[in-house]
Amino acid sequence: MDFTNFDLDEFFGMGDESNPIMMLIWIIPIIIFVFYGQRIQLLISSNEIKKDISQLEKFKNNSRQKLIDYIKNNLEPKDNPVKKIDSFLEYFTVMPIDLDPNGIIPKINHLVHSREDFTRLQVKSMFNEISAFEISKVHNLLEIVTSLQLFHKVTRHLYLTAKKQKNFPLILPLQMMIPFIMEEANALKDAVESLKNGQPIGDGIGPMVVGEMMLNTSKQKAAFETVWSESKFEGRELLLVKAEGPNATVGRPGEAVENIIPQKKPDLIIMVDASLKLEGEDSATIAKGFGAAIGGIGTERFKIEEVATTNNIPILAIVIKQTIKEAITLMSEDIAKQAQSVRNQIYDMIKENSKSGQTVMVIGVGNTLGILQ
Amino acid sequence: MKEAERKITRCYTCLECKLCKNMAKRKFESNDSVFQNIGKCSECDGDLIVTMIFGETIE
Numbered sequence: 001m002d003f004t005n006f007d008l009d010e011f012f013g014m015g016d017e018s019n020p021i022m023m024l025i026w027i028i029p030i031i032i033f034v035f036y037g038q039r040i041q042l043l044i045s046s047n048e049i050k051k052d053i054s055q056l057e058k059f060k061n062n063s064r065q066k067l068i069d070y071i072k073n074n075l076e077p078k079d080n081p082v083k084k085i086d087s088f089l090e091y092f093t094v095m096p097i098d099l100d101p102n103g104i105i106p107k108i109n110h111l112v113h114s115r116e117d118f119t120r121l122q123v124k125s126m127f128n129e130i131s132a133f134e135i136s137k138v139h140n141l142l143e144i145v146t147s148l149q150l151f152h153k154v155t156r157h158l159y160l161t162a163k164k165q166k167n168f169p170l171i172l173p174l175q176m177m178i179p180f181i182m183e184e185a186n187a188l189k190d191a192v193e194s195l196k197n198g199q200p201i202g203d204g205i206g207p208m209v210v211g212e213m214m215l216n217t218s219k220q221k222a223a224f225e226t227v228w229s230e231s232k233f234e235g236r237e238l239l240l241v242k243a244e245g246p247n248a249t250v251g252r253p254g255e256a257v258e259n260i261i262p263q264k265k266p267d268l269i270i271m272v273d274a275s276l277k278l279e280g281e282d283s284a285t286i287a288k289g290f291g292a293a294i295g296g297i298g299t300e301r302f303k304i305e306e307v308a309t310t311n312n313i314p315i316l317a318i319v320i321k322q323t324i325k326e327a328i329t330l331m332s333e334d335i336a337k338q339a340q341s342v343r344n345q346i347y348d349m350i351k352e353n354s355k356s357g358q359t360v361m362v363i364g365v366g367n368t369l370g371i372l373q
Numbered sequence: 374m375k376e377a378e379r380k381i382t383r384c385y386t387c388l389e390c391k392l393c394k395n396m397a398k399r400k401f402e403s404n405d406s407v408f409q410n411i412g413k414c415s416e417c418d419g420d421l422i423v424t425m426i427f428g429e430t431i432e
Contacts, residue, residue: 199384200407200426211408246406330384330428337425370426372408 038168045168045175049159052178056152059189063148064089067141070196075134077126084126088119088142089149109299119143133198136225136247140195140369144188151185187325194330195248200370202326202335206272207242209342210364211373214240219373222259226251227373233347235356239264245368253294253363254303261307266361268314268354269304270346273365274327274335275319284334285321286342288349293317294365304363316349318342382428392419401426 033040064085071081093115096107116139123138124130130138155174162171194201200208217229222241231238239260243251257269273293277283292304292315308315320338350360384401388411395416405411409423 193382194428197384197401197403198406199401199428208407215408330382331426333425333427333429336387336427339425370406372406 039166042162042166042168042171045171046159046163049155049171049174049178052182053152053156053159055182056148056155056185059185060145060148060152063141063189063192064145066192066196067138067145070141071126071138074196075127075130075138078128079126081126084122085142085145088122089146091146105299105302108297109303112297112299133247136249137195137198137369140248140367141192144191144195148185148188151181155181184324187323187328190325191328195369198246198248198370200331200336201328201367202322202331203274203328203366204331204368204371205274205320205322205335205339205342206364206366207245207368207371207373208331208336208339208364209272209346210240210242210362211245211368211371212339212343213238213346213362214242214373222256223252224255225249226253226256228256228260229373233350233360236350236354237264237359238350239266239359239361240364241361242364242373243366243368245371245373248367248369250296250365250367252300253365254300257304257361257363258307260361261311261313264359264361265311266313267358268316268350268360269308269363270349270360271304271315271317271363271365272342272346273317273319275321276327277321277323281321283322283326284332284338286338286345287319287321288345289317289319291315291317293319314353316353318345318349381431383431384426384428386423387425387427388421389424390414390417390419390421393417396424 068082068085071077071085093111096104096111098104119139119142120135123135123142155178158174159171162168162174191201193199213231214227214229217231217240219227219229222228225244225247226241227244228239228241231240241253241256241260243249243253260266271293273295275287275293277285292301292308294301294304304315307313320335320342322332322335326332326335346362350362354360385398386401386405388397388399389395393414393416395414405423405426407423407426411421411423413419414421
């Protein structure tokens with residue numbers, strides 16, 4: 001290509017013979033983008049975000065209505081539950097001060113348990129008579145609606161602030177985060193049906209694996225909404241722990257481990273849980289590793305790690321990979337079919353990592369909705 | 374219609390007889406729970422246990 005006879009004036013339409021309209025076509029957009037570029041970007045981005053915010057509002061309103069309908073049609077509330085539910089949705093939690101992090105875990109633990117106990121009492125007070133199973137379902141449904149309300153409020157706040165200040169950089173973090181927020185909101189919205197019907201969710205794979213191992217054994221209370229039992233396997237004593245099914249609860253496995261270990265002194269702990277898969281990984285694949293496999297705010301994991309470290313007990317983990325949506329909605333066939341394979345792998349882990357005469361604790365972590373033991 | 378709106382999830386319950394290992398799959402019924410004893414097997418009178426409850430998505 002020959003650039004020797006390139007004429008800059010001609011290129012920009014500023015030469016003597018060039019058309020002034022052509023010049024304006026070049027110059028005006030440049031001026032507009034220099035002075036109003038950010039505003040144009042703000043307009044385009046905010047339109048997309050606005051659609052997502054309306055979607056979030058729809059999710060929140062629909063799930064709230066489904067909860068109200070469920071209570072009215074399936075349970076027998078004392079009064080109209082709408083006012084109480086709406087007031088509950090506005091409750092907030094102030095996390096303990098972390099300026100001095102020493103001893104913050106017991107404070108968080110106390111706060112989380114207090115909130116759970118309070119919610120349970122509030123739900124119970126709405127009815128003359130209600131089973132523990134229904135309380136756990138309504139409790140979980142309330143948590144879903146509260147989370148959706150929080151997503152909607154926070155997203156709307158960030159969006160309106162950026163618009164009010166006409167500040168484009170302020171909307172960038174929201175633009176980056178909104179796909180993740182929407183993914184979680186979609187999953188929460190879809191979780192309502194399974195919860196209402198009492199059907200197992202993907203997160204229940206841990207309790208499902210251990211639940212079968214607990215069949216035909218004598219179950220004892222290990223902690224609040226948590227049970228344990230003893231079993232034998234090739235000369236080893238097995239201590240089996242899971243949340244008490246079929247309630248929609250994860251129980252308190254940390255507290256259970258703290259209560260059982262001083263009596264039984266296991267030589268090995270194996271934890272089974274659902275785990276979020278990475279993009280590109282297949283759903284329902286099984287992975288093994290080390291350490292306490294348990295999610296949540298961290299207090300239960302802290303307790304298990306603390307008591308295992310004090311007693312010098314190794315912790316092995318086996319997880320079943322899934323997406324956030326799979327974890328909180330109706331269990332898929334692929335995940336359910338992995339239960340037996342996970343069980344076989346646990347037995348292999350027990351044989352490989354313990355000797356005959358030793359004690360092994362197996363903990364099934366997750367929400368045990370619709371899963372007995 | 375959006376992709377998500379075209380999907381329908383159906384819930385199924387899998388049953389297994391503890392004695393003859395006969396397996397069956399039926400639509401989920403309210404109050405079904407995994408490992409629940411659901412009755413007697415029509416073939417051998419053994420205990421019929423729920424082994425799985427899962428969803429199948431139809432597009």
